Amino acid sequence: MENSSLTRNGSEITLTVKISAAEVQAAFSRIKQKALREIKLPGFRPGKAPPELAEKQLNEDALAEELFQELIPPAYTRAVVENKVNPIIPPQITVKSFQKETELVFEAKTAEAPKVLLGDYLRAVRGLRGKIVFGPDGKPLESGEKVTASQVLERLREAAKVDLPPALIDYEVQRMLSSLVEQVNSLGLTVDQYLSSQGKKVEELQKEYHDLAERNLKDEFILSQIAREAKITVSEQEITDAIEAAPDEKVKEGLRTERGQAYLEDVIRKRKTIEHLLKIAEGS
Numbered sequence: 001m002e003n004s005s006l007t008r009n010g011s012e013i014t015l016t017v018k019i020s021a022a023e024v025q026a027a028f029s030r031i032k033q034k035a036l037r038e039i040k041l042p043g044f045r046p047g048k049a050p051p052e053l054a055e056k057q058l059n060e061d062a063l064a065e066e067l068f069q070e071l072i073p074p075a076y077t078r079a080v081v082e083n084k085v086n087p088i089i090p091p092q093i094t095v096k097s098f099q100k101e102t103e104l105v106f107e108a109k110t111a112e113a114p115k116v117l118l119g120d121y122l123r124a125v126r127g128l129r130g131k132i133v134f135g136p137d138g139k140p141l142e143s144g145e146k147v148t149a150s151q152v153l154e155r156l157r158e159a160a161k162v163d164l165p166p167a168l169i170d171y172e173v174q175r176m177l178s179s180l181v182e183q184v185n186s187l188g189l190t191v192d193q194y195l196s197s198q199g200k201k202v203e204e205l206q207k208e209y210h211d212l213a214e215r216n217l218k219d220e221f222i223l224s225q226i227a228r229e230a231k232i233t234v235s236e237q238e239i240t241d242a243i244e245a246a247p248d249e250k251v252k253e254g255l256r257t258e259r260g261q262a263y264l265e266d267v268i269r270k271r272k273t274i275e276h277l278l279k280i281a282e283g284s
Helices: 021-037 051-057 060-082 121-126 149-159 166-186 191-198 202-229 236-244 249-256 258-281
Strands: 002-009 012-019 092-097 104-111
Touching (some): 002 060, 012 060, 012 166, 060 092, 060 104, 104 166, 121 149, 121 258, 166 202, 202 258, 236 258, 249 258
Antiparallel strands (some): 002 012
16 A cells, blocks of 8 residues: 655646555565566576575566566556646656665656636737738738737737746657657767757757747647637537548548547647637737
8 A cells, every 4th residue: 555645836746655565565575576487597497496596696676677667657646546636747756765675655746737827818919910011102001911820829928827837848848859859860860960960059959949848838728728718619520521631541540549539629729719819819
């Protein structure tokens, strides 16, 4: 059995979970016995070597790692349910205390969706004006540019307050960096080579990604909140139409999955929300 406690810093959450010594000992014993059965020593069949010889072949760090993999995920899941939290990112796990004969203590840092205060966003959006083009007589022409989505988003960020938890920003930055590494490696380059070609340092890239992640996350939560308030929904037919518009059957198969449909629903809702805001900005 285990017990857990929770601390909050805004929407950032830290769960401290303690797994009892009895459960740790029982799990470690199972893992150790399994490892002993797989030990191969010259002159002995697998699992038949004398214990005093077989135990010398065991890797204590590997056993501990297997123990963590067995005990921590379900303990974390139970702690989430027990404390009634709704994480939106995977946890950052830190083992705080571990001995084979005592309890296992770990911390799990994660985040819930932050609170969004939209402010008077309708007034902010209505105050937008597109780029005005003036004619030779000094009067504005009808060919002036309309309000853009980027203008709307910028004005929303100014009007709204979103308390983004650092753990969420860090997670998004790491996701972006991992994607960059995959793209760079696919080109046969290292990250260092890529940065050199761009004339950037690692610290500059991290700062750039941090700012981009913060901006994108703010946009995400602001638009989601507006969609809820404006009751903007996505129909099954809209999702079906989007799937059918995919370029090939392989992409369509991916979009038909539960995850793919959830992704499409999110994309379509954002588009409809921005269209809704553009109409407000244009006074229609």
